[in-house]
Amino acid sequence: MADDIRFSGLEDVQAPIERAHGLPNSHYTDPATIAVENRAVLETTWAGLAVGADVPAVGDAKPITLLGQPLLLLRDDNGQVRVFQNICRHRGMILVSEPRKIEGAIRCPYHSWCYAKDGRLVATPHVGGPGQNAHPGIDRATLGLVEVRSHIWRDVVFVNLSGDAAPFEEIHADLIQRWAEFEQPMYHGGADSTFQLEVATNWKLAVENYCESYHLPWVHPGLNSYSRLEDHYHIEQPGRYSGQGTYVYRQLKDEAGTTFPDFPGLSAHWDTGAEYVALYPNVLLGVHRDHAYAILLEPVAHDRTREHVHLYYPTETTDPVLRDRNTHQWKDVFIEDIFVVEGMQRGRAAPGFDGGRFSPAMDGPTHCFHAWVASRVAAMAAG
Amino acid sequence: MIAQEKTALDAALLRAHAIDDRAALVELYQRAADLAGGSAAAFYLTHAYIFALELGAAAAPTLRARLVDMGAELPAV
Numbered sequence: 001m002a003d004d005i006r007f008s009g010l011e012d013v014q015a016p017i018e019r020a021h022g023l024p025n026s027h028y029t030d031p032a033t034i035a036v037e038n039r040a041v042l043e044t045t046w047a048g049l050a051v052g053a054d055v056p057a058v059g060d061a062k063p064i065t066l067l068g069q070p071l072l073l074l075r076d077d078n079g080q081v082r083v084f085q086n087i088c089r090h091r092g093m094i095l096v097s098e099p100r101k102i103e104g105a106i107r108c109p110y111h112s113w114c115y116a117k118d119g120r121l122v123a124t125p126h127v128g129g130p131g132q133n134a135h136p137g138i139d140r141a142t143l144g145l146v147e148v149r150s151h152i153w154r155d156v157v158f159v160n161l162s163g164d165a166a167p168f169e170e171i172h173a174d175l176i177q178r179w180a181e182f183e184q185p186m187y188h189g190g191a192d193s194t195f196q197l198e199v200a201t202n203w204k205l206a207v208e209n210y211c212e213s214y215h216l217p218w219v220h221p222g223l224n225s226y227s228r229l230e231d232h233y234h235i236e237q238p239g240r241y242s243g244q245g246t247y248v249y250r251q252l253k254d255e256a257g258t259t260f261p262d263f264p265g266l267s268a269h270w271d272t273g274a275e276y277v278a279l280y281p282n283v284l285l286g287v288h289r290d291h292a293y294a295i296l297l298e299p300v301a302h303d304r305t306r307e308h309v310h311l312y313y314p315t316e317t318t319d320p321v322l323r324d325r326n327t328h329q330w331k332d333v334f335i336e337d338i339f340v341v342e343g344m345q346r347g348r349a350a351p352g353f354d355g356g357r358f359s360p361a362m363d364g365p366t367h368c369f370h371a372w373v374a375s376r377v378a379a380m381a382a383g
Numbered sequence: 384m385i386a387q388e389k390t391a392l393d394a395a396l397l398r399a400h401a402i403d404d405r406a407a408l409v410e411l412y413q414r415a416a417d418l419a420g421g422s423a424a425a426f427y428l429t430h431a432y433i434f435a436l437e438l439g440a441a442a443a444p445t446l447r448a449r450l451v452d453m454g455a456e457l458p459a460v
Contacts, residue, residue, distance in 0.1 A: 123432070
């Protein structure tokens, strides 16, 4: 299919919301279109890959595949989280196949070339012949693991696969500033504070649903009792992030009325305020006075997404019963969203669907995301 | 006697490989290097060194130094 046909209709997506259409079907159903889109919105930006809590201790290593690329998340001897291509510089063999602890060096299982945890190539057994472990043609200094550009914010490990995006702090200065009060230590709740959801949808539909509050009274009726539609506001930062906020966040309490401790020093806005933001492309964040969460949307296939959910607290230790209750409360909410994001994915098989029309009053944050995707794809298609 | 020892060492090495006992492999390959002598020693000592390196074992620097002395490995930078 010619690119001018494949990417037609993107102007309509970028039009003002009163006239705009959503992204065409092909952005959800056509692997060729999605391959170009992936380059435009996932490889050349700062995409969420994992969280630091995935590798909590020195030497912890976790292989992760992103857009088919084999990556290795590793915490080095200095405690720094790093991302490498998970392949040996010799024959391209996968180095680490399962999450595990690297005690000393990473040994390739094929010919046993060894790498230090900072990526340096440190041993090349028999490379010069039996019992001869060096060769003038093999310069170890130039054959370390290929490091992927990464940046950690709010424990999320972001990667820039293309290596040429502007610095993360520069691109996302707005949200960093908006949530400056939350720029303080937070602690992953541990094994009971993480879960994954397998969803039969394109990852973008999960973003689109997360952005807007329009669906809340219909899809999450349990929220109606205290969190009404009019208690929410839109958050829109074109080209960067969008989402929603609430004025009526209510803390979780146990039977004795105990709550989680607060993040210290927050302004009064956060007494009952909370915000939920999709940080483009694929990270969904939430902040509250007493906890935060991050959801990483892993694009498994054009119609399959794995949602990795992680909850964080202001203190290292929190009540495990309350924590478990909080995890389940959020899990129930996110599960309630599955039928709509899967339903919209199935709906994209309808020929001639024009991408849909937005509510000018209620869908602004979702349109903001569509317009960002469309502008990046259009720019890439135009070369 | 040496032939018997080599046979026993061979069997021990195969067992250690079968159960992926890397600490044992470090020891056994050192013994194999000592028994072999000559140019074959560097071959076996390399295996001991690599498994020690992977484990982060205390023996790794010493094994490397032995290989460097044999001209089989680059000096540590």
